[in-house]
Amino acid sequence: MSIEVKNLIKSFGKHTVIDDVSFKVNNGEILAIVGFSGSGKSTVLKLISGLIQKDSGEIITTGDIAMVFQYSALIDSLDVYENISFALHERKDLRRKYSESEIKKIVKEKLALVGLSGVEGKFPSELSGGMQKRVSFARAIVTEPEIILYDEPTAGLDPMSSTLIEDYIVRLKQETNAASIVVTHQMSTITRTADKVLMLYGGKIVFFGTPEELCRQETPYTKQFVSASLEGPMKMLKG
């Protein structure tokens, strides 16, 4: 139950987005991938989840992979119950495994786990951003995944909703013992959820360590990132 990435390379046209990246995440561990916008963080998640194909390198994963998307990506024509039970209804292997009453029980359990009991009949448009995010958590864990990928889970949320989401990330790790990767650039998400931190710049790893080591700002990269300074080795992409 882990994720192992070896010498991963991905380019879009002439632009190399991920350049020889290697890391490992064990079960029950959360790795935060950080870096400024355009550093290739989300591309790593898309490569691991199989949404895009790598150019070279190795991605070794064990078990089911779930992903929580930046803007929840709930299917807006389906209500909360249908969204969470989507894989259980649509996947042949799972459809045969569970009866409708079992599916109802699972959905109820997962909703309770993210603190949203009783919203089964609501549509995504009737929920707040934070609630949508929690429904997408419930949808992600319904298949009992061994790997959970979070793409900027606290982006666009108010500080209290962010704290709530961070608590659920930690809680899901404890409940599922999954190997998790959180892509973020929010310091609170890094310090409150991550066991290890990996910083990307220009598609390369420029820091790998614990959140405490990141906060100590011992390298020019960590110093610039934590202080959110424009001065330092990392240059922002011009818009």
Added chain:
Amino acid sequence: MNTFTLKGTVTYAVFRVLYGHFVSLATTIGDIVRFGTQVIKHIIKGGIDKKVLIEQCSRFGVSSLPITLSIVGMSSIIVSMQVAGEMVKQGAGNFVGLLVAMLIIREDGIIMSGFAIISMIGSSLASEIATMRVTEQIDAIKVLKVDPIKYLFVPRVLSGVLMMPLILVVASVVGIIGGGIAAHLASGLSYKAYFDSVYRGLYLKDMNVAILKAITFGFTIALISCTCGYRATGGAKGVGEATTKAVVWSFVGIVILDLIFSIVFFF
């Protein structure tokens, strides 16, 4: 020594744009063929969600029917009004029904229905799927290990195949009746003479070809619309572009198919 280069010239820019369009056209056609093959395989295998299929059939058939009937009915009335008076004057009143029926069954009914369906349903399918694409809903479906072609394309394309012939039959009946009323009002042609003539003009082969054409058009419109939506990129602009492409390509697609049908069956 000066070296001649095309780069930076208007000619270069024009060829670059044309090349971009050609690549986009080629890849879209490739995707239409690829997804179409997958859809057919899924339909043959079965296991289609009946609830979603009924929803899509209702969307395809019921919601588009008023506009389709209006367009086909009006065009039949216009044709009938234009020709009935002249034909009755020339002593060919007994052929008005035959002409209108043949026109509707062979061409007008199906092409007008196709245009109405593209405008109403094709555009809606494309924008729905394009929105799902740009808001990562399709990515979420993929990560959950559900085949988006089976989940999104199959019920929509199958509803096109099932509903288009029904729409054609209803639209043709309305068109022929509308043509009869128009002929009577425009030239005083009796209903009996008109419908006797319609009966003479209806051939089994024409009707079979019309049904086959309707099935093909329904498949093509839904498939092109879904594919254009699925290939959308970017945000709101991408959704708009995908919808425009779906409408334009579906129009072109059914006109080309219509030409092929005419060559194969009536040439």
